[in-house]
Amino acid sequence: MFKKILIANRSEIAVRVIRAARELGVRTVAVYSDADRESRHVAMADEAVCIGPGPSKLSYLDQEAVLSAARNAGADAIHPGYGFLSENADFSELCAERGFVFIGPPPAASRKLGFKSAGKAVALAADVPVVPGTKGDITADVSKEAAEIGYPLLIKASAGGGGKGMRVVRSPAELKPQLEAAGAEAKAAFGDGAVFIEKLLERPRHVEIQIIADNHGNAVAFPERDCTVQRRHQKLVEESPSPAISKEIRRQMQEAAIRLAKAANYANVGTVEFLFQDGKFYFIEVNARLQVEHPVTEAVAGVDLMELMIRVAAGEKLPFGQERASEIRCHAIEHRINAEDPDDNFMPCPGRIESIELPGGAGVRVDTHVYPGYTIPSYYDSMIAKLIISAGDRPAALRRSLRALGELKISGIKTTAGMHAKVVAHPVFMSGDFDTHFIEKTGLLDAKETAHV
Amino acid sequence: MEISPLKAVADWMRTADLTEVVYRKGGAGFSLTAGGAGDCAPLTVPAMPAGRFLSVPSDGVGVFQWSEPGKPRKTVEGVDVAAGDAVGVIVTGAGAAKPVVSPHAGRVAKIFVDAGQAVDYGQPLILLESR
Numbered sequence: 001m002f003k004k005i006l007i008a009n010r011s012e013i014a015v016r017v018i019r020a021a022r023e024l025g026v027r028t029v030a031v032y033s034d035a036d037r038e039s040r041h042v043a044m045a046d047e048a049v050c051i052g053p054g055p056s057k058l059s060y061l062d063q064e065a066v067l068s069a070a071r072n073a074g075a076d077a078i079h080p081g082y083g084f085l086s087e088n089a090d091f092s093e094l095c096a097e098r099g100f101v102f103i104g105p106p107p108a109a110s111r112k113l114g115f116k117s118a119g120k121a122v123a124l125a126a127d128v129p130v131v132p133g134t135k136g137d138i139t140a141d142v143s144k145e146a147a148e149i150g151y152p153l154l155i156k157a158s159a160g161g162g163g164k165g166m167r168v169v170r171s172p173a174e175l176k177p178q179l180e181a182a183g184a185e186a187k188a189a190f191g192d193g194a195v196f197i198e199k200l201l202e203r204p205r206h207v208e209i210q211i212i213a214d215n216h217g218n219a220v221a222f223p224e225r226d227c228t229v230q231r232r233h234q235k236l237v238e239e240s241p242s243p244a245i246s247k248e249i250r251r252q253m254q255e256a257a258i259r260l261a262k263a264a265n266y267a268n269v270g271t272v273e274f275l276f277q278d279g280k281f282y283f284i285e286v287n288a289r290l291q292v293e294h295p296v297t298e299a300v301a302g303v304d305l306m307e308l309m310i311r312v313a314a315g316e317k318l319p320f321g322q323e324r325a326s327e328i329r330c331h332a333i334e335h336r337i338n339a340e341d342p343d344d345n346f347m348p349c350p351g352r353i354e355s356i357e358l359p360g361g362a363g364v365r366v367d368t369h370v371y372p373g374y375t376i377p378s379y380y381d382s383m384i385a386k387l388i389i390s391a392g393d394r395p396a397a398l399r400r401s402l403r404a405l406g407e408l409k410i411s412g413i414k415t416t417a418g419m420h421a422k423v424v425a426h427p428v429f430m431s432g433d434f435d436t437h438f439i440e441k442t443g444l445l446d447a448k449e450t451a452h453v
Numbered sequence: 454m455e456i457s458p459l460k461a462v463a464d465w466m467r468t469a470d471l472t473e474v475v476y477r478k479g480g481a482g483f484s485l486t487a488g489g490a491g492d493c494a495p496l497t498v499p500a501m502p503a504g505r506f507l508s509v510p511s512d513g514v515g516v517f518q519w520s521e522p523g524k525p526r527k528t529v530e531g532v533d534v535a536a537g538d539a540v541g542v543i544v545t546g547a548g549a550a551k552p553v554v555s556p557h558a559g560r561v562a563k564i565f566v567d568a569g570q571a572v573d574y575g576q577p578l579i580l581l582e583s584r
Contacts (some may be wrong), residue, residue, distance in 0.1 A: 005456050034574070034575060038482075038484065041484070043477060049514060050513075050514075050573040050574045050575050050576070051514050051573070051574050052513075052574045054572070059574075064545045064547055064549075065513065065514045065545075065574070066514070066545055067545075067546035067547070068514040068515045068516075068545045068546040069514045069573075070546070071570075072514065072515070072516070073571075098546060371482070372483065373459075373482070373483030373484060373485075396573050416475035
């Protein structure tokens with residue numbers, strides 16, 4: 001096992017790593033920017049190193065600063081969390097060169113799967129169904145290929161995520177201008193303007209499979225997470241198991257995810273994302289990191305993914321096989337609480353948290369880095385807490401969600417907590433029969449309508 | 454945490470003419486800054502006699518050295534430094550040496566760092582006395 005882990009991240013995920021490391025008896029080093037001096041992860045870690053000013057490019061994304069901090073502190077491993085450097089294969093390679101274990105997938109595997117269009121090729125070779133689309137990045141005129149795939153189409157950024165660089169094309173006339181716009185947006189967001197095209201599924205669910213593999217050839221896949229409730233391609237509510245997935249489809253998806261992992265010599269944690277429509281699932285991408293919504297799987301399967309990923313990175317074997325990983329022990333839901341203004345189109349609204357009361361009781365877990373008096377810096381993601389709710393079945397979990405969201409009291413800033421309660425209480429959400437357009441179709445977040453609710 | 458006791462602290466800050474109070478225990482804590490909420494102009498913290506002493510902070514994470522390998526040390530207490538002068542270097546993980554440039558002019562009054570010492574971003578390295 002490692003002696004000291006440096007956490008190249010901030011916020012609740014840094015706190016999450018510190019907690020797991022402490023349970024394993026491993027010392028922790030937090031890194032922080034000038035703007036994050038008051039963050040809980042700085043106070044919680046055994047040591048903390050200031051690595052730069054507020055903008056993440058000059059701190060959390062500065063690879064040399066992170067590696068210098070790791071050397072100064074005498075760390076033997078680096079945990080990247082999610083976002084920032086977590087899916088940067090060059091960084092994980094650099095970690096290895098400098099003698100630090102990168103707690104995540106090996107660079108070769110994340111290169112193979114981490115970029116959308118490359119992952120698709122591996123999926124095809126591993127007999128994993130994919131959404132019909134262009135073979136790779138678009139370099140020439142694709143109007144003929146686009147017609148063969150059939151409109152409507154979706155343009156996606158090859159290096160992307162979070163909805164940036166995505167464009168819907170409904171007719172051939174829109175193709176060229178939308179390709180140019182998507183390319184420019186991708187270039188601005190990711191420094192890489194490469195895009196590709198896929199067939200647009202009009203009523204899909206977003207369903208994903210969490211996998212973990214050790215360095216000894218063992219890999220297991222957990223029950224699916226359903227992240228269908230999204231707003232502008234950003235996940236809002238995640239639950240497991242999915243109300244739409246049968247036992248047989250679940251088994252097929254888990255097997256497909258394992259085939260993909262083995263084909264790429266994957267190790268450590270990853271998430272294989274699928275779209276699901278009309279009883280069929282289509283591979284879309286692999287997230288080569290531990291995701292925000294991992295606690296949903298931790299609750300459902302009764303495992304500690306953070307601990308497992310640290311153990312696996314340290315060379316240990318997976319302590320259980322597929323049968324154990326497939327167990328469904330409860331129904332779990334995650335709510336991401338963001339500092340955003342529901343009355344102003346969900347604009348991030350950083351500021352000072354005057355007071356905060358967190359929910360508790362049976363089946364309620366809260367992962368957060370904030371506390372009363374904490375000022376949310378404006379440089380980073382607006383997520384301030386995650387509520388993870390678990391109960392015996394879906395109706396009980398929904399009731400518990402409403403109860404816990406009601407207990408959450410925050411003053412000083414505006415948050416998305418009320419929006420989550422609206423989602424959970426909505427009859428369409430309760431029915432379980434919805435797709436990724438749930439929010440738009442129900443008009444749930446339309447300011448005028450909500451004013452009268 | 455209850456918010457009401459903080460009011461007492463805030464009142465005390467006003468009478469004591471304190472500009473900032475930071476308290477932290479375990480993972481929790483608070484910081485209060487006087488003159489917030491837009492009711493008066495933000496106060497500047499009079500940490501040092503006005504303008505006399507100026508700190509030169511590290512602008513990176515790494516190991517501090519007085520100079521690049523093979524070059525002599527110039528920064529000692531009592532010498533004069535011009536704004537833009539390199540007062541030392543920070544060696545990063547890759548072995549690259551990045552000069553620490555003084556943002557101010559002044560005489561070196563105090564040195565807080567030794568050669569070979571690990572330093573954080575923003576850590577005060579030397580104190581200059583302006584003239």
